[in-house]
Every structure is written in structure tokens, then in C-alpha cells.
Amino acid sequence: MLEAIGLSQQDETVYGALVRRTQATIAELVQDCHLPESGVRRALRTLAGLGLATRSAARPFRYVAVSPDSGLEAVLREHEAGLQDVRLHIRTLMEMYRAGTRFAHPGELIEVISGRDEVIHRWVRMQQETHAQMRGFDRPPYAAPQGHTESNHVELALLQRGVRYRVIYDKSALELPGWLDDVTAGVRQGEQARIAEVPMKLAISDDRLAMLPLLRSGDDTVTASYLIHPSPLLDALVALFEVTWERAVPVRLGALDTEDLSAEETRLLALLASGATDKAAGRALGWSERTVQRHVTKLMSRVGARTRFQIAMEATRRGWI
Missing domain, CATH: 1.10.10.10 (Winged helix-like DNA-binding domain superfamily/Winged helix DNA-binding domain)
Structure with missing residues (x-):
């Protein structure tokens, strides 16, 4: 003993x-x-x-x-x-x-991982070996078949362990079914989420490893990825993330359980506050654009607003977002 x-x-x-x-x-x-x-x-x-x-x-x-x-x-x-x-x-x-290693063995600084199962395996392993924080750009397509219809259970476990997650979601992800529920689950556990137009998919574990999916135009799934080890390239990817993070819009979920809003209004406000268009919000919620516009008009009338900006201001004042 x-x-x-x-x-x-x-x-x-x-x-x-x-x-x-x-x-x-x-x-x-x-x-x-x-x-x-x-x-x-x-x-x-x-x-x-x-x-x-x-x-x-x-x-x-x-x-x-x-x-x-x-x-x-x-x-x-x-x-x-x-x-x-x-x-x-x-x-x-x-x-x-x-x-x-940056200069002694430059050929070993980048690995190529092939095969969807191997990509998923290395993605899970990279997260599990993270000590301080994960950073990433999130945009379709995905290696995992469930995409955003299921939460990243590895992330939720690591958040409880104290690992920090900072994720910038591409605006195109807002249209995905299940995106809002997935992000809500992560944010409630401590994930920091923002919205921007991101140039690629990217994941960075601490300052030691990055995963960069290898995608061609038209690909609908991830079947290969680069693994970037400590190098000037990894430093550049970290810097790119930090610059994009500063310019991105925070995902504001606000008081998701407030009695002042219906479940539908809560979800719509969260999407609109994240920068979703009527079309994107409609796809995420399974509504037509006309239905989205009808709910927006209803919210305007309810809070006495004439513009969407005024809706956001009043919703912030009331603690809804």
C-alpha cells in the first residue's frame, strides 16, 4: 500500500x-x-x-x-x-x-488515415488523450453516420472530467436535423459554441495534434484524414482557429426552460440568435419558411418589436437568449 x-x-x-x-x-x-x-x-x-x-x-x-x-x-x-x-x-x-521533430523528421509530421472506421477510431482516441482542451471547426459531412442526430458521448464525458471544448460551427450546420438538440446538450455540460463560416473541418487536441479531414468537392462522408503533429503547420492551424473564434458569433441558448416561451419559440429564438436564416431555421425545425415567418411575426407582436433586431434585443433583456 x-x-x-x-x-x-x-x-x-x-x-x-x-x-x-x-x-x-x-x-x-x-x-x-x-x-x-x-x-x-x-x-x-x-x-x-x-x-x-x-x-x-x-x-x-x-x-x-x-x-x-x-x-x-x-x-x-x-x-x-x-x-x-x-x-x-x-x-x-x-x-x-x-x-x-519539426526539422529532424519532416516526413513524419503528417499522417494520412484512410477508411471511415479508422477515421472514427482515431477521432475518438484523439479526444480521449486530450488533457486540457479540444478546439475545432464543425461542418458537414461527417465520418460518423449519425452526424448531429446523436450527441458526442466522448465529449460529454470529457466535459464532466474538466476538459474544455471550444467549437465553431459552420452556418451550414444550422440546417441539419438534430443540430440544435445536440449543441444544447453540449453547451449545458460546458461546451463553448460559436457560429461562423469556417473553411474546413478541423479538430485540435491541446497543442499536440490536429485532425484535418481530406475532402473533395461533392464528398458526402469523411473517409480519410490528415493527422498533423507538432510543426509550423499545426501552429498555423491553431492561430487560424483563434482568429476565427474571436470573430465568430456565440451560440446563445439562454433560459431554455423559461415558462414565458413555448418549446417551439425557444428553439426558433436559439436558431435566429445563432444567425440562422428563415430557410435554415425551417430545415432544422422541420418547418416551411412560411411557418418560420409566421412564428417570427408572432414573436414580434408579443414583445412589441418591428424588426428581428428588436426581437433579439427584447429577448436578451428578458433573459430568453
Whole structure:
């Protein structure tokens, strides 16, 4: 049990016996532990070095157990400080590694992943190996057959674990059936979502790996992707994401459970606030453009607005978006 803080099985046996007695001579510990005297002496030197035991000045020498809560806590704190130093050193080593791989083996900086199943597998694995944050451009088509009709369960699990997700959705995604429900589930768990016109599909895991689907005009599914390892290209993709993020429109879902709005009005307002046109909102909700316009007119009348901009202003004031 205590091997994690540097104690061998023999050290732990002697420590347990000493704790039970609170203080003991070497002879008593030899008898209790059924170990040779040389082994007990080595264990006691280790325990004293870690601050878990002290030796009395009176003869015969007696060893006294330090209270386990304070003694072991002190050892744990020392180990945690050491682990933090190791983490900092890992970062330094990673910087050196990245600097070296950029030029030593340029042919290994980009992998090509082929096959829809392999693309999905690497996409899931890349997320699961993310420590701090995932960033991405989201637009059709998708490798997963369900597209946005089902939530990304890997993302939801990682959000609960504290991994940050920042996603910029292309305006074309607003028209997809299930998009609003999917994004709502993510945002409620902590996803940060924005809308813009994005040039491609892209996913970036921390600052260590990017996935760039390989698509040709007319493709309706993702069957191949580039994996970009630390390199100037990866740096450029990260910079592109950050610039686009600053210019993108936040997805505003607001008080989705408010009693002031019907479920239909809530969904429509969320889409309109995200920049959806009547046509796009209609496709997302399964309505005709005329139905969308009728609901918009109804909202205008309800809040006393003459324009869509005024609807948005009043909806914001009331906490609807």
C-alpha cells in the first residue's frame, strides 16, 4: 500500500509493527516482524529518513512512531512537490522534442488515415488523450453516420472530467436535423459554441495534434484524414482557429426552460440568435419558411418589436437568449 511513497514491503511491515506498539526496541520489532535484525535496521533507517520514526537517546535505543497522519502527510506533500517538478520538466522536454521533430523528421509530421472506421477510431482516441482542451471547426459531412442526430458521448464525458471544448460551427450546420438538440446538450455540460463560416473541418487536441479531414468537392462522408503533429503547420492551424473564434458569433441558448416561451419559440429564438436564416431555421425545425415567418411575426407582436433586431434585443433583456 505504501510503495507509492518509497517504502518496500519490508519497510511497511516494520512500520506497521512500530505503529501498533507506538515505540519499540529493535529486538521487539525482530520478534514481531519475523525478520532478520539487519533487515529491521535497514527499514528503521528508511523510516527515520522519511520522518516516520525517531530514535530515543536513552539506552537501550527505542524507536518511536511518528503519528501517521502528520508523518505520512508530510511524505505525501514532498512526493507531490516532486511530481510537480517532474511535470514542469516534462513540459521542457516536450518543447525540446517538438523543436527537434519539426526539422529532424519532416516526413513524419503528417499522417494520412484512410477508411471511415479508422477515421472514427482515431477521432475518438484523439479526444480521449486530450488533457486540457479540444478546439475545432464543425461542418458537414461527417465520418460518423449519425452526424448531429446523436450527441458526442466522448465529449460529454470529457466535459464532466474538466476538459474544455471550444467549437465553431459552420452556418451550414444550422440546417441539419438534430443540430440544435445536440449543441444544447453540449453547451449545458460546458461546451463553448460559436457560429461562423469556417473553411474546413478541423479538430485540435491541446497543442499536440490536429485532425484535418481530406475532402473533395461533392464528398458526402469523411473517409480519410490528415493527422498533423507538432510543426509550423499545426501552429498555423491553431492561430487560424483563434482568429476565427474571436470573430465568430456565440451560440446563445439562454433560459431554455423559461415558462414565458413555448418549446417551439425557444428553439426558433436559439436558431435566429445563432444567425440562422428563415430557410435554415425551417430545415432544422422541420418547418416551411412560411411557418418560420409566421412564428417570427408572432414573436414580434408579443414583445412589441418591428424588426428581428428588436426581437433579439427584447429577448436578451428578458433573459430568453
